[in-house]
Amino acid sequence: MSAVEPFSAVEIIAAKRDKFTLTNPQIDWVVDAYTRGVVADEQMSALLMAILLNGMNSQEISRWTNAMINSGEKMNWSALDRPTVDKHSTGGVGDKITLPLAPLVAACGAAVPQLSGRGLGHTGGTLDKLEAISGWQASLSNEKMLQVLQECGAVICAAGAGLAPADKKLYALRDVTATVEAIPLIASSIMSKKIAEGTSALVLDVKTGGGAFMSDPLKARELAQTMVGLGKDAGVKTLALVTAMDIPLGLTAGNALEVRESLEVLSGGGPADVVELTVIFAREMLELVGIKGKDPANALRDGSAMDVWRKMISAQGGNPDAPLPVAKENLTITAESSGTILSMDAMSVGLAAWRLGAGRSRQGESVQSGAGIEIHKKPGEKIAAGEALYTLHTDTPERFARAQEVLEGSVAIGSGEVKRLPLIVERIS
Numbered sequence: 001m002s003a004v005e006p007f008s009a010v011e012i013i014a015a016k017r018d019k020f021t022l023t024n025p026q027i028d029w030v031v032d033a034y035t036r037g038v039v040a041d042e043q044m045s046a047l048l049m050a051i052l053l054n055g056m057n058s059q060e061i062s063r064w065t066n067a068m069i070n071s072g073e074k075m076n077w078s079a080l081d082r083p084t085v086d087k088h089s090t091g092g093v094g095d096k097i098t099l100p101l102a103p104l105v106a107a108c109g110a111a112v113p114q115l116s117g118r119g120l121g122h123t124g125g126t127l128d129k130l131e132a133i134s135g136w137q138a139s140l141s142n143e144k145m146l147q148v149l150q151e152c153g154a155v156i157c158a159a160g161a162g163l164a165p166a167d168k169k170l171y172a173l174r175d176v177t178a179t180v181e182a183i184p185l186i187a188s189s190i191m192s193k194k195i196a197e198g199t200s201a202l203v204l205d206v207k208t209g210g211g212a213f214m215s216d217p218l219k220a221r222e223l224a225q226t227m228v229g230l231g232k233d234a235g236v237k238t239l240a241l242v243t244a245m246d247i248p249l250g251l252t253a254g255n256a257l258e259v260r261e262s263l264e265v266l267s268g269g270g271p272a273d274v275v276e277l278t279v280i281f282a283r284e285m286l287e288l289v290g291i292k293g294k295d296p297a298n299a300l301r302d303g304s305a306m307d308v309w310r311k312m313i314s315a316q317g318g319n320p321d322a323p324l325p326v327a328k329e330n331l332t333i334t335a336e337s338s339g340t341i342l343s344m345d346a347m348s349v350g351l352a353a354w355r356l357g358a359g360r361s362r363q364g365e366s367v368q369s370g371a372g373i374e375i376h377k378k379p380g381e382k383i384a385a386g387e388a389l390y391t392l393h394t395d396t397p398e399r400f401a402r403a404q405e406v407l408e409g410s411v412a413i414g415s416g417e418v419k420r421l422p423l424i425v426e427r428i429s
Helices: 009-017 024-036 041-054 058-069 098-107 126-130 142-152 165-176 183-196 217-233 255-266 272-288 296-301 304-315 346-358 397-407
Strands: 085-089 112-116 154-158 201-208 237-244 329-334 339-344 372-375 388-394 411-414 424-428
Touching: 009 024, 009 041, 024 041, 024 058, 024 165, 041 165, 041 183, 058 165, 058 183, 058 217, 085 098, 085 112, 085 183, 085 272, 098 112, 098 126, 098 154, 098 255, 098 272, 098 296, 098 304, 112 126, 112 142, 126 154, 126 255, 142 154, 142 304, 154 304, 165 183, 183 217, 201 217, 201 272, 217 237, 217 424, 237 272, 255 272, 255 304, 255 372, 272 296, 296 304, 329 397, 346 372, 346 388, 346 397, 388 397
Parallel strands: 085 201, 112 154, 201 237
Antiparallel strands: 237 424, 329 388, 339 411, 372 388
């Protein structure tokens, strides 16, 4: 005989539809029952939409996050001889910060267990970028993760199937039900995985501006505050920086192109904004776990961060010396007029890179490692008519037309004031 369930999905959907606060037992049951397959997709879809429309209070969000954590295993890094700290970004265009940051923080004495994801839509995924490196493996067992962390101080890999399985099911459902934007659902999705990952400290990079998931700075602040609260409730030292994503970060968008740029940063060069943000995050992470006296800027200059990168890539089966993939075809777009670049729309650049083959439109699709965009000039710089503005890269030249279409009008060239967000918009601790 099947067990009698303590609640029905219908009563919980109705409660949230009518703007009632869900009780702890209701939340625990509905997340667990959905993970077990007792609550159907169409019922959870209705509940997610009710949450999007009517919101959740901080107690409900905290309980929902805990229920998602409790749906699977929790990682434990107590065997390590150094403190653990991680960073999570809500994603943007050209956001390759994780790649140089993890080995940089490890070179300064912390352990970085970085469980990352794949790109969907216009934002790139860290795992897709690293898979441009010959032989590199994204999926590691828990034992292998611990081994790489002990040997290298940093690991960047995919979250195992046992970590917050409720989130995997909910994430896929949110994507197809137009409920991705709900702050309680974004915050609980990110934080359930990060708390289950077992890190002792976490720095959040919440992007805002035209190329971000949360384009409105006020919404970005609300998301940052919600996530910091969830982390602290769970005993994880947490702070958030709201950072600019009104223009692309660095000079590339696309998998192998971004790896190349990250290697420039680890070699002591690279674009100023990428270097600055990497160093700012490294300092925040080290401070959070009490590591003093190490300046991350020095670890970029003296090669110690690059040493950790090479060890980490090798430990995950990659060949750090292998040439990176290069797209078969490229096309340069030039400026139509002369003047100063006043603005550049990050979203247009991200969508163009995606149309060139750097991203996927549904989970499970493969990506072109060499596809993407190089940016030759950015806001504040002067450009002459006919000078290179973008170079587009793809293996499939029939993609050029659709990428060019979305880039039309992506820059404003003229004379006047360059209006853009500061790199760090706000710090929330």
